[in-house]
Every structure is written in structure tokens, then in C-alpha cells.
Amino acid sequence: MLMFQADELIKIRRDLHQIPELGYEEVKTQRYLLKKIAKLPNQYLTVETWRTGIFVHVTGRDATRTLGYRADIDGLPILEQTSYEEFQSLHKGAMHACGHDFHMTIALGVLSYLAYNQPKYNCLFIFQPAEEGPGGAKPMLESAPFRRWKPDQMLALHIAPEYPVGTIATKVGLLFANTSELFITLKGKGGHAAYPHTANDMVVASSHLVTQLQTIVARNVNPLDAGVITIGVIKGGTKQNIIADTAVIEGTIRTRSIETMKKIKKRIESLVQGVEVGFECTITIDYGANYCQVYNDKEVTEDFIRFAEKKESVHLIICDEAMTGEDFGYFLEEIPGLMFWLGVDSQYGLHDARLEPKEEAIPLAVETIIDYLNS
Numbered sequence: 001m002l003m004f005q006a007d008e009l010i011k012i013r014r015d016l017h018q019i020p021e022l023g024y025e026e027v028k029t030q031r032y033l034l035k036k037i038a039k040l041p042n043q044y045l046t047v048e049t050w051r052t053g054i055f056v057h058v059t060g061r062d063a064t065r066t067l068g069y070r071a072d073i074d075g076l077p078i079l080e081q082t083s084y085e086e087f088q089s090l091h092k093g094a095m096h097a098c099g100h101d102f103h104m105t106i107a108l109g110v111l112s113y114l115a116y117n118q119p120k121y122n123c124l125f126i127f128q129p130a131e132e133g134p135g136g137a138k139p140m141l142e143s144a145p146f147r148r149w150k151p152d153q154m155l156a157l158h159i160a161p162e163y164p165v166g167t168i169a170t171k172v173g174l175l176f177a178n179t180s181e182l183f184i185t186l187k188g189k190g191g192h193a194a195y196p197h198t199a200n201d202m203v204v205a206s207s208h209l210v211t212q213l214q215t216i217v218a219r220n221v222n223p224l225d226a227g228v229i230t231i232g233v234i235k236g237g238t239k240q241n242i243i244a245d246t247a248v249i250e251g252t253i254r255t256r257s258i259e260t261m262k263k264i265k266k267r268i269e270s271l272v273q274g275v276e277v278g279f280e281c282t283i284t285i286d287y288g289a290n291y292c293q294v295y296n297d298k299e300v301t302e303d304f305i306r307f308a309e310k311k312e313s314v315h316l317i318i319c320d321e322a323m324t325g326e327d328f329g330y331f332l333e334e335i336p337g338l339m340f341w342l343g344v345d346s347q348y349g350l351h352d353a354r355l356e357p358k359e360e361a362i363p364l365a366v367e368t369i370i371d372y373l374n375s
């Protein structure tokens with residue numbers, strides 16, 4: 001058997017699409033990937049698992065340099081609503097809605113080529129869990145296998161539903177934002193719906209807080225800078241005629257700079273104090289997982305751009321930065337490298353239950369990365 005061909009890659013993507021697992025629960029995914037890797041000739045490969053992730057080291061002809069390639073492997077808690085009839089998620093309520101099934105398949109495709117064709121330099125493939133949270137990049141970066149095989153350069157891609165197949169988009173410098181998760185719990189006094197004067201209603205308090213949080217970006221962030229506060233979850237109460245004693249707000253904060261992130265958090269804390277006083281309740285804040293920005297190295301990215309410009313099958317776009325987050329940023333904090341967007345042309349975007357990326361992008365990406373590694 002030779003490297004995985006286009007039809008096999010599509011099958012791999014569909015298999016992986018059916019078994020999405022949340023961060024650090026990627027047990028079946030890890031088993032599946034290990035099985036595929038075990039089918040490859042092992043002359044140049046050394047495989048090591050790390051929690052639910054995997055490192056694969058490929059020995060090159062010249063061991064003076066190592067190139068790192070990272071693919072994230074976790075899914076999202078989304079009930080799939082695609083038109084796929086034959087390969088929808090078998091894990092009800094979980095979905096590969098951020099393209100990690102594509103990311104893994106592309107990494108396997110490149111790896112399968114290198115298993116048959118020894119690369120010039122060493123390569124390190126990193127199949128990383130928990131990108132959507134709580135974050136796998138930082139602990140993997142600090143792990144023993146990574147320190148032993150530490151790459152000199154890092155590369156990763158992310159699918160981009162808004163671009164046609166064949167498009168690669170990237171830029172020098174900031175590509176993705178600094179992010180912080182946000183979990184706020186409000187605790188007050190519940191009671192009978194007919195006796196509001198005896199209780200502190202946490203549904204009302206949390207509603208006020210959500211509205212106040214929206215003023216931070218509108219009124220505290222310099223309009224020439226940028227910030228995002230999205231509240232994705234608001235939960236409170238148990239029954240329509242019971243005043244809620246607890247409410248929970250969950251969201252995410254995005255900024256272009258660390259300073260703005262600090263400023264936003266300070267404002268959140270002040271507003272929370274105000275709601276505590278105003279509604280006579282207790283509020284706790286937990287910032288969950290924080291990711292640093294994705295910052296593409298100038299030299300490596302310019303070199304990649306020159307390569308992509310020359311490649312006929314690629315339409316290169318120099319894009320703007322986005323407020324998405326990615327813990328791949330931690331690799332780039334320590335090692336020069338880049339991330340790029342891969343066009344997959346879906347009507348529905350990332351984190352949408354209807355995301356349907358076009359599979360033709362997979363063999364194209366595999367071929368492009370192989371060419372880049374050989375360039």
C-alpha cells in the first residue's frame with residue numbers, strides 16, 4: 001500500500017466525522033488514528049501517545065532540523081444538522097463543527113507520504129486534543145516527547161468555510177486573537193413567584209449583567225482597537241413559578257492585545273461588583289481557558305507566501321486577522337512558524353450545526369503541504 005490516496009482520505013474524514021469527542025475524551029479518535037498510523041511502514045516513524053493525543057516523529061535524512069505539524073482532534077457539543085445521510089455523527093450532541101476531522105485527515109495524508117518517502121528534515125506530527133477547551137497545546141508543548149523532539153519551525157492550518165476550495169489565506173503577524181473563556185455564577189435568594197419582595201431574583205440579576213457586559217466593547221474599548229464579548233450560555237431557574245436563586249452566564253472574550261484583555265477583565269469585575277451590590281447577591285468569576293494570540297513569524301510566513309504564490313493549484317489571499325482563537329498560538333510563542341486558512345467552501349460557518357466543508361480540499365491540502373515540506 002502506498003500513501004493514502006484521495007478516496008481513502010475521504011473515507012478517513014468520514015470515519016472521523018462520525019466519532020467526534022470533546023476535549024480530553026478523544027479515546028476512539030486516538031485509537032482510530034493509531035490504527036491508521038500502524039498501517040504505515042515504520043522505518044522512519046516513532047509514535048508516542050500523550051493523554052488522548054499522539055506524537056509521531058519522522059526521522060529525516062538530515063537530522064539537523066525538525067519541522068512540526070499540528071492537527072487538533074476534538075469535536076464540539078453541537079447537535080449535527082448536516083445533510084449527510086451516511087456519515088453523520090454517531091455521538092448524538094457532538095459534532096466536528098470546526099473542521100478538526102479535516103485537520104486530522106490532512107495530517108494523516110501528509111504523514112502517510114513521509115512514511116514512504118523519507119523527508120529531508122525530521123518532522124514531528126502533533127495530534128492535539130482539547131483545542132476547543134480546556135486547551136491541549138500548552139501542556140503538549142511542555143511535555144517530555146515535545147521537549148525531546150522540539151521542532152525548529154511549526155505549521156498548522158484551519159479550514160475556512162468562507163473561501164472557495166483551492167484558496168489559502170494567511171498573513172504575517174497577528175492572525176487570531178487573544179481569548180479567554182468566561183464563566184460567571186450568581187447566587188442569591190430564591191422563593192415563591194408571588195412573593196418577589198422575599199427573594200433576590202438571579203434571572204433578573206443575570207439579565208442586567210449580560211446587558212451591562214455589552215457596554216464594555218461599546219464604551220470602554222478604543223474603537224480603533226477591537227474586542228469581543230460573546231455570551232453563549234445563560235442558565236437559571238428551575239420552574240416558571242419559582243424565583244431563581246442561581247444563574248450561570250458563560251461566554252468568551254477576544255482581543256487583539258493582552259492589555260485590552262486585562263482592561264476588559266477589570267471592567268467585567270467592576271460591573272460584577274455593581275450587580276452584587278445592586279441585587280444583594282454573590283457573584284463568582286472564572287476565566288477558564290485563556291489562549292494567547294496566533295502570531296505568524298515574518299520570515300517563515302513570507303517564505304510560505306512566496307511558495308504558495310508560485311503554486312498553480314493555490315489561490316493565495318493575504319487576509320485580515322480574525323477574532324477566532326487557537327491554542328496553536330502557544331507553539332508560535334516559542335517556535336517560529338505559521339498558521340493558514342484553507343478554503344473549504346461551506347454555506348454555513350465554523351461552529352454551525354450545518355457546516356459542510358467540501359472534501360475536495362483535503363487532497364489539495366495534502367499535496368500542498370507535501371510540496372511545501374519538500375521545497
Ligand SMILES: CC(=O)N[C@@H](CCC[C@H](N)C(=O)O)C(=O)O
Nearest residue numbers: 132133179180181252324325326
Ligand atoms: C478556530 C476556533 O473556532 N477556535 C475556538 C477556540 C475556543 C477557545 C475557548 N474555548 C474560548 O471559547 O475562548 C474559538 O471559539 O475561536
